Amino acid sequence: MKHYNVLIIGGGAAGFFAAINIAEQHKHLKVAILERGKEVLTKVKVSGGGRCNVTHAEFIPQELTQYYPRGEKELLGPFHTFMTGDTMEWFESRGVALKIEEDGRIFPITNNSQTIIDCFIDEAKKYNVEVLTNQSVTRFQNVKQTWKIITKTDQFSAEKLIVATGSNPKIWSFLEGLGHTIVNPVPSLFTFNIKDDRIKDIPGVVAQDVTVKVIDSNLESSGPLLITHWGMSAPSILKLSAFGALELASKNYKFDIEINFVNQDYDMALSQLKDYKQQFSKKTVVNYAQFNLPKRLWKALVLASSISEDTKWADVNKLQLETLTSQLTQAVFNVDGKSTFKEEFVTAGGIDLKEINFKDYQSKLHNNLYLVGEIINVDAVTGGFNFQNAWTGAFIVAKNLYK
Structure with missing residues (x-):
């Protein structure tokens, strides 16, 4: 010995x-x-x-x-x-x-x-x-x-x-x-598995400053968000996974999140979009990203608001503006599982x-x-x-x- x-x-x-x-x-x-x-x-x-x-x-x-x-x-x-x-x-x-x-x-x-x-x-x-x-x-x-x-x-x-x-x-x-x-x-450190048409074709896109909440809980974090082939990652998601480790495990990693991509409340963002409608009336909505969002993410959220690729700002109706505001400030995604971080x-x-x-x-x-x-x-x-x-x-x- x-x-x-x-x-x-x-x-x-x-x-x-x-x-x-x-x-x-x-x-x-x-x-x-x-x-x-x-x-x-x-x-x-x-x-x-x-x-x-x-x-x-x-x-x-x-x-x-x-x-x-x-x-x-x-x-x-x-x-x-x-x-x-x-x-x-x-x-x-x-x-x-x-x-x-x-x-x-x-x-x-x-x-x-x-x-x-x-x-x-x-x-x-x-x-x-x-x-x-x-x-x-x-x-x-x-x-x-x-x-x-x-x-x-x-x-x-x-x-x-x-x-x-x-x-x-x-x-x-x-x-x-x-x-x-x-x-x-x-x-404790994991990424979220999300299958959603809004992010399906834009892996690699990074939104620099978002707020993410787990619906029906007190879990919330902010920071950069990375869209991946399997869902979402980066600090805003990883912080949620760490601080919510026990709660998310109890949900078997199946839950909904709400993302505010622009860090403005609904009314403020809607007012901003109404200004854009006046300011950029002759321009195509999908081609001019606003709120400092990546172009591909902006396009995905615009299309998800039933605004077609050739729609000009002047032609956007009230319902479409409200839907786009919701996509920007209250976008809900379903999380179905997790993946190891790197x-x-x-x-x-x-x-x-x-x-x-x-x-x-x-x-x-x-x-x-x-x-x-x-x-x-x-x-x-x-x-x-x-x-x-x-x-x-x-x-x-x-x-x-x-x-």
């Missing part, structure tokens, strides 16, 4: 970040990572479309917590200890140059997630962190103040055990056997937050058992926030492990 001072289950972002920081601060310790697969950091590789969205340019803890549908209250203290600026400094001090994009997302300047992976691998080697792959854990338990970890091929023991496996049902089951409460996981799969659910001490991320039920990353019931909207949760938790574990 191999013995380590610290053993980390999970060779992902949180696992590596914890291991490197622990080994750097305590160079005499034997630290190892157990990864069930052949490769480590696979989720880092595909994140951010292969670019790795490291974190987000939000530098005030109270503001940063607003991006976490689950974990907002619990993360306020940890973010005062380690957050966005600290993350940037950590990577840049290790030779990874970062850049902030217009929407606030932060990426390596190389636009390549391999840069982050190489940094982790190099740092792990530098501080003698052992990385053991093909180590699928079958059981772990605490015996006389020592953690015993059994995999399909080996047995290990450790003074301190850190579990950073992400959304792993098998590990959740083990932790449940140790007395922890598991909040049932449901998808290759990223984030879940709401995991270890109940009441059972974790957020001063050191130690289990309140078991000494020397630490839980970080998506294995706990914390999740965020898209934009680098889930990684920031991983970095923060892992750093705080490392800082407090041997206090």
Whole structure:
């Protein structure tokens, strides 16, 4: 049986970040990572479309917590200890140059997630962190103040055990056997499947500023909206999916949404259209997009209002104007299912937050058992926030492990 001072289950972002920081601060310790697969950091590789969205340019803890549908209250203290600026400094001090994009997302300047992976691998080697792959854990338990970890091929023991496996049902089951409460996981970041003639032929169109509501609920979000081959995506939809994860799961992902494409109320938009009718009387309605809408989206909404392609503004009747106003401000779409956002799969659910001490991320039920990353019931909207949760938790574990 191999013995380590610290053993980390999970060779992902949180696992590596914890291991490197622990080994750097305590160079005499034997630290190892157990990864069930052949490769480590696979989720880092595909994140951010292969670019790795490291974190987000939000530098005030109270503001940063607003991006976490689950974990907002619990993360306020940890973010005062380690957050966005600290993350940037950590990577840049290790030779990874970062850049902030217009929407606030932060990426390596190389636009390549391999840069982050190489940094982790190099740092792990530098501080003698052992990385053991093909180590699928079958059981772990605490015996006389020592953690015993059994995999399909080996047995290990450790003074301190850190579990950073992400959304792993098998590990959740083990932790449940140790007395922890598991909040049932449901998808948190997903796009909406919508079949509708209005958007069927315009995939790739982006409306920059819309408001989306889930009908018969209090769920609402705003921001860009992307029309896709399967339905709708982009921040306005992804925010709804995150904050409405539990409610939308209870609806079996079948519900209606109302979209305001112009962010004006009905009466204001109708008044604007009446002005256009006077101003552009001799022009064809479909050919001149208004309200800064993309031309293809404007055309689709005009045609959906029973206004033909050759109709001039002067010939638009009262009913057609009112119908177009509804399409612009109150367009209803039926959502029938969901799709994973890119290759990223984030879940709401995991270890109940009441059972974790957020001063050191130690289990309140078991000494020397630490839980970080998506294995706990914390999740965020898209934009680098889930990684920031991983970095923060892992750093705080490392800082407090041997206090």
